[in-house]
Amino acid sequence: xxxxxxxxxxxxxxxxxxxxxxxxxxxxxxxxxxxxxxxxxxxxxxxxxxxxxxxxxxxxxxxxxxxxxxxxxxxxxxxxxxxxxxxxxxxxxxxxxxxxxxxxxxxxxxxxxxxxxxxxxxxxxxxxxxxxxxxxxxxxxxxxxxxxxxxxxxxxxxxxxxxxxxxxxxxxxxxxxxxxxxxxxxxxxxxxxxxxxxxxxxxxxxxxxxxxxxxxxxxxxxxxxxxxxxxxxxxxxxxxxxxxxxxxxxxxxxxxxxxxxxxxxxxxxxxxxxxxxxxxxxxxxxxxxxxxxxxxxxxxxxxxxxxxxxxxxxxxxxxxxxxxxxxxxxxxxxxxxxxxxxxxxxxxxxxxxxxxxxxxxxxxxxxxxxxxxxxxxxxxxxxxxxxxxxxxxxxxxxxxxxxxxxxxxxxxxxxxxxxxxxxxxxxxxxxxxxxxxxxxxxxxxxxxxxxxxxxxxxxxxxxxxxxxxxxxxxxxxxxxxxxxxxxxxxx
Numbered sequence: 001x002x003x004x005x006x007x008x009x010x011x012x013x014x015x016x017x018x019x020x021x022x023x024x025x026x027x028x029x030x031x032x033x034x035x036x037x038x039x040x041x042x043x044x045x046x047x048x049x050x051x052x053x054x055x056x057x058x059x060x061x062x063x064x065x066x067x068x069x070x071x072x073x074x075x076x077x078x079x080x081x082x083x084x085x086x087x088x089x090x091x092x093x094x095x096x097x098x099x100x101x102x103x104x105x106x107x108x109x110x111x112x113x114x115x116x117x118x119x120x121x122x123x124x125x126x127x128x129x130x131x132x133x134x135x136x137x138x139x140x141x142x143x144x145x146x147x148x149x150x151x152x153x154x155x156x157x158x159x160x161x162x163x164x165x166x167x168x169x170x171x172x173x174x175x176x177x178x179x180x181x182x183x184x185x186x187x188x189x190x191x192x193x194x195x196x197x198x199x200x201x202x203x204x205x206x207x208x209x210x211x212x213x214x215x216x217x218x219x220x221x222x223x224x225x226x227x228x229x230x231x232x233x234x235x236x237x238x239x240x241x242x243x244x245x246x247x248x249x250x251x252x253x254x255x256x257x258x259x260x261x262x263x264x265x266x267x268x269x270x271x272x273x274x275x276x277x278x279x280x281x282x283x284x285x286x287x288x289x290x291x292x293x294x295x296x297x298x299x300x301x302x303x304x305x306x307x308x309x310x311x312x313x314x315x316x317x318x319x320x321x322x323x324x325x326x327x328x329x330x331x332x333x334x335x336x337x338x339x340x341x342x343x344x345x346x347x348x349x350x351x352x353x354x355x356x357x358x359x360x361x362x363x364x365x366x367x368x369x370x371x372x373x374x375x376x377x378x379x380x381x382x383x384x385x386x387x388x389x390x391x392x393x394x395x396x397x398x399x400x401x402x403x404x405x406x407x408x409x410x411x412x413x414x415x416x417x418x419x420x421x422x423x424x425x426x427x428x429x430x431x432x433x434x435x436x437x438x439x440x441x442x443x444x445x446x447x448x449x450x451x452x453x454x455x456x457x458x459x460x461x462x463x464x465x466x467x468x469x470x471x472x473x474x475x476x477x478x479x480x481x482x483x484x485x486x487x488x489x490x491x
Contacts, residue, residue, distance in 0.1 A: 002098050002106050004084055005040035006204055011090040012036055013202045018358035022474035025200060025249035029256065037204040047083075051075050052118055073115030080107050092353070093290040095207045190432055190439065191242070192258035192382055194312050199319050200247045200256060200333065202353070206319045207289050207339050214323055216307075220284075220344035223275030230323050234309065236265045241304060241327070242432035244404060246365060248332035248354075249473045253370035253482050255378030257404070259436050262327050264308035268301040270343075280345040284352075285326055285337035293337050294350030294361075295328055304329040304407065304435055307340065329435035330407035332363045332477060359475050365406030366477040367466040369413055369440070369458035372401050375484040397444045397486075399426075401456055404437040409461035413440040416455040420481075423457070449490035455481050 013021075013033070024032040055075060084103045192198075199206075211230055219225040240263045247256035271283070276297070283300040286292045299305060308327050309316050316322045321338030328336050334354050355361040370377055379402065403410045409431075414423040426442040446452065457466045470480035 002084070002096070002103050004080060004087070004107075005037060005044045006095065007084055007087040007091065007098070007103075008040040008043075009033065009037045009204050010094050010202075011087040012040075014090060014092040016357070018354060019474045021354075021357070022249050022472065025247070025256070026251060026473065029200075033202075033204045047079065048076065048114065051079065069115045069118075071115075072118045073111050076114045077107060077111035080111065091290075093202045095203050095205055095289055190259055190436065191312065192260060194260070194314060194317055194320070196382060197258040197260060197311075197320060198245075198247065198256045200249065201289075201338060202291055203289055208318060209288050209323055209339060211323055214288075214341065216324065216341065216343065218270060218274045218343045220346055221277035221280040222271075222345055223277055224273070226274050230309075233265060233307070233324065237269065238263055238265055239306060240310075241306065241435065243304070243327050243329050243435040244406075244437045245327075245333045245336060246404065248334050248359060248363065248477050251473065251478050252368055252480050253375070253377050253379075254478075255382075256333075257379065257437070258382075259432065260312050262306060262308040263310035264306040264324070264327065266303070267305045267307055267326070268303070270307070271300060271345075276345060279347045281348055282346050282350040284342075284344045284346055284350045285340050286342035286344070287337055288339040288341050291337065291339075291353050292350075293335055293352030293354070294346070295326075295331065295335055297345070299328055299331065302329070302407075330364060332360075332365060334359065335363045360477070362476075365404065365408075366479050367403075367405040367408070367410075367458050367460045367464065368478070369403035369410075369456045369466060370401055370482040371399055371454060371456055371484050374399065374454070374486055375482070377401075397446065399442040399444050399454060399456075401426075401440055402437050403428075403440055403456075403458040405458065405460035407435055408464075409434050410438040411459045411461050411463065413438075413442075413456060413458045415442040415444070416457075417444060417446075417452050419453050420455050426456075446488040449488050452486045452488060454484040454486055457481055 013036075016024075021032075024035075028035055051072070055071065081104055084107065085100055088098065088100060088103065214230060216228045216233060217225075218227070240261060242259060242261050244257065244259040250256035267283070280297055282294040283297060284292060284294040295305075305326070305328050307324050308321075309324050311317060311320055316325060321340070324340050325338040326336050326340060334352075349361065351361060372379060374397070399415060401413075403413050410428065413426040413428060415426050416423045424442070426440040429439040429441070431438045440456075444454075457468070459465050466481065467479040468481050471478060
């Protein structure tokens, strides 16, 4: 059933420029969408609460009768429908397909309940007869205000409790799906469990796709347009590959980055089945929620680009694109579309949803590296890395971290402990694949006690050194060298 605050949130996501969205994700992470949703829910309650106040001010408030209920029903319905129509006209994305007729039908029942309750409630009782003595008048007004304050306080407290537990139901805390020993082994291997995999998209609540009605349409500049259902897609030859995804809004050292083992169909195999026509330059993904994004044809034909329907050995979770999503090694997460329903080959460059709001359309991963320990990396909890560190001079300190450059790979990682004046090589662990992050380690023996700054830089597989200049994620992804302050004590 359409929920007005969700429509309001979708309208907001459709209108917000990329620079503002980047700041919201930078400060709140995945909670940015939930914050907008909660704010819209509060405003929805405020608007409904203002209806009887407005009617009373206008002298249209009717008490304890059918006419009063009708007035409440009509007012609430008209206002909510008008707001809903406005949001529908503004939004380009939605968790579920919604039109004005469906919205009008679904708003009717809540409005009837709202009007029936308020039509029977004695919200604004007529003032009592004037008191005999002026002194009592002031006291009576004081008592009424005090009672009103106490009722408001109780109502606010109850509402806050309900809101707290309601949000907990909508956005429950995730719990590990695997025994701790297995989870530790997986983390040590560099794979992120599904329930810990980062999620940033345009939806407050992940879409629920009806598999019986889902179809994948391939069309456009092709010689043999085709439509597949889920079983037909699963019946095609499939491959497995490890790949890391990173959100373009991620800061250097941020936690909007994860790795999984994906299974799916190579996109180039599907494109060969439909026959790529002359003039095709871009492959455009359109999704169940209305999101769209395009990737160059050469990226679509790359060996590692797949349409995935399995994640870490499980059916692709709803939060991550069920029934099928794109995995495009080398391009930021916004190009790896989820909940795909349509694939179209077009001529020219396609500007997708976020690209129309200022984000890069090239979207190649920036080369990045950072320390997991020591430091305050948001990714630390995901890895089973050596944590038995010491900060005493004369004892070795294991500096451990991650580097990533998409499908370009990592050639080397260097560490500096003297504010960048000199650099020493770190040892690299073999990555799970050429599409994943790389773990590195540097054994450091501080020469003496004092304050140090640890810096790290990576060189990608093409020989290009990580950009040292600090830059915000918008519009091309974050750059810069992470600096970790360390204090070494004397023995």
